[in-house]
Amino acid sequence: MSAEAMKKVLVVMRHAPYGTFYAFEGLQTLLIMGAYELDLGVAFVDDGVYVITRNQNPKALQVKQVAQTFPALPDFEVHRFYVLEDSLKERGLTLDDLVIQPQVIDRAALAALFEEHAAVLPF
Amino acid sequence: MSAEAMKKVLVVMRHAPYGTFYAFEGLQTLLIMGAYELDLGVAFVDDGVYVITRNQNPKALQVKQVAQTFPALPDFEVHRFYVLEDSLKERGLTLDDLVIQPQVIDRAALAALFEEHAAVLPF
Amino acid sequence: MRFSILVLESPYQRQAADSAYRFARAVLEKGHQIRGIFFYMNGVHNANKYQKPPGERNLGTLWTQLQQEHNLDFVACIAASTWRGMNEDLALPGFRIAGLGQLALMIQESDRLVTFGG
Amino acid sequence: MRFSILVLESPYQRQAADSAYRFARAVLEKGHQIRGIFFYMNGVHNANKYQKPPGERNLGTLWTQLQQEHNLDFVACIAASTWRGMNEDLALPGFRIAGLGQLALMIQESDRLVTFGG
Amino acid sequence: MLYTVNKSPFASPNLERCLQVAPAGSPILLYEDGVYAAAAGTAFEERLHAALQAHPIYALQSDLEARGLSNLVEGVRVITYEDFVDLVIEHNVVPWL
Amino acid sequence: MLYTVNKSPFASPNLERCLQVAPAGSPILLYEDGVYAAAAGTAFEERLHAALQAHPIYALQSDLEARGLSNLVEGVRVITYEDFVDLVIEHNVVPWL
DSSP, X not given: OOXXXXXXXXXXXXXXXXXXXXXXXXXXXHHHHTTSSEEEEEEEOGGGGGGGBTTOOGXXXXXXXXXXXXXXXXXXXXXXXXXXXXXXXXXXXXXXXXXXXXEXXXXXXXXXHHHHOSEEEEO | OOGGGSEEXXXXXXXXXXXXXXXXXXXXXXXXXXXXXXXXXXXXOGGGXXXXXXXXXXXGGTSOOSGGGGGGXXXXXXXXXXEEHHHHHHTTOOGGGBSSOOEEEOHHHHHHHHHHOSEEXXX | OEEEXXXXXXXXXXXXXXXXXXXXXXXXXXTOEEEEEEEXXXXXXXXXXXXXXXXXXXXXXXXXXXXXXXXXOEEEEHHHHHHHTOOGGGBOTTEEEEXXXXXHXXXXXXXEEEEEOO | OEXXXXXXXXXXXXXXXXXXXXXXXXXXXXXXXXXXXXXXXXXXXXXXXXXXOTTSOOHHXXXXXXXXXXXOOEEXXXXXXXXXXXXXXXXXXXEEEEOTHHHHHHHHTOSEEEXXXX | OEEEEOSOTXXXXXXXXXXXXXXXXXXXXXXXXXXXXXXXXXXXXXXXXXXXXXXXXXXXXXXXXXXXXOSBOTTOEEEOHXXXXXXXXXXXXXXXX | OEEEEOSOTTTOSHHHHHXXXXXXXXXXXXXXXXXXXXXXXXXXXXXXHHXXXXXXXXXXXXXXXXXXXXXXOTTOEEEOHHHHHHXXXXXXXXXXX
């Protein structure tokens, strides 16, 4: 199937990791759905920006580290990454604090991004 | 057991009804625990004040109405009811909007109430 | 128009599963199609055949009736089920347990995906 | 000092059950007593014997080990269990299924009640 | 896009965040505990009134009824689940969970 | 009383509401996603700084580590689960869930 014919799906991460498992399950969704004919993107919004911060170490919680898998997502056919500028700023974060380098977008660009996608999956 | 020897337990309702089942389960707790030797109170705080508003009609949701049971709680040995004044005001509510008439307390009184209780159960 | 629905929460703790059920009913009553309903995360608990809320709607029974009336595709995520102790033996009739790929197929073959969660 | 613990959430959706487990461990490691742990609302899913998170801590196993090591009283609420499809056959060793009155007894016979929820 | 919000505005910043992103003209649907934002006389009323200048705002009837909310901020449109389906047919959904 | 908060200050008003009720001197424990309130450099830092004038504020080490938070607002005390137990022995708990 040509890229143009592929349906565009946007996973929106809005929950912080570890306190809930939404981020973990959103990640599983990205890992699997890339194998299907879908054009996948992921946007980090609100506390979702905490999903991809550096230095996460949940060893004491005995759960899997979430952030470390994101740099591998292009191998799983996930190539589009976005982060909401205001969400970074509110948390005092910059791209240097993140394990990947998403495209920094403002609110209007996020709204436009939603319009481009056939499905928005919230995690 | 004399009333003085009974342990004081405060159920704190902070969730709105129906969107979550915390209020429903807090109510079940009150209905059962009154049969044991516990001196039970219940405080409505934040969205918890919505638990006891009039005119609830969840028939279309096919779930039990929550508010209607509160007036019967004295029969189940629950006699102390409190509502946080600011929580009412923030929601534009007065005692007339409620199915029971709890004692209206301010934040300092709520904090003092916590101090008096051996256990605080959040719902 | 063809819909798919994603359910992320269990019954009886949050309203999401109830809302999803009512939305699904409304879709069908208006004569539209449902390609599938995917139960993910705690949503897999919707499939539990032993759930028995006394004197209230049994969401499991309602789901099964809906599935049977319209021959719908109900999938409980196999990974989420394994984590949470849901399996074929515990599942209500009408639910199958399968992978996230089924959600990908539902999305591909629907005009709309609507998610209900916590 | 004697503690009781109330758990209101299932494993693997929110951190509450993990936090409750770690808190309970710390209480015992410091030489204090646990009168009981009461699993209420979605907390009853902690007792599910089929839960199997691949390559991670299995909270059900951890609870059972803790119960056996210290001969603790673990109660899954019978009403919450009935609603949610939990029962004796599905429950891990060490969990008993009983009424909210058990929570009342735990409160009566403890110095502290600590609740972990959503 | 149809932006949907299911949390109380007093218990979650979701509606506020959603309103900051939704472009003028986008419809907003309040359901589950989200319908508390539609109640008249609350501390949130002024914010909702401002939002109504920019957006059609809908609230789900069965969720309003369950919660006993009948005195609503002027301009909020009460709809059924069937209307909800129609809105989703007209607009793709951004669930602001 | 020990007031405990497990939600992110950006996703929930719980910490703010809790601070409005907790009398000066009452200890506050941040755990689970509540520990994000302890991070330095955020929009919440000023609020936490003010709260620290009135309350001892604790944050759970394992939850901070999981989330990669090491640069904390000055004055926040990092504690273990065993310290959490000690706090509960000293003070009864108000869980602000």
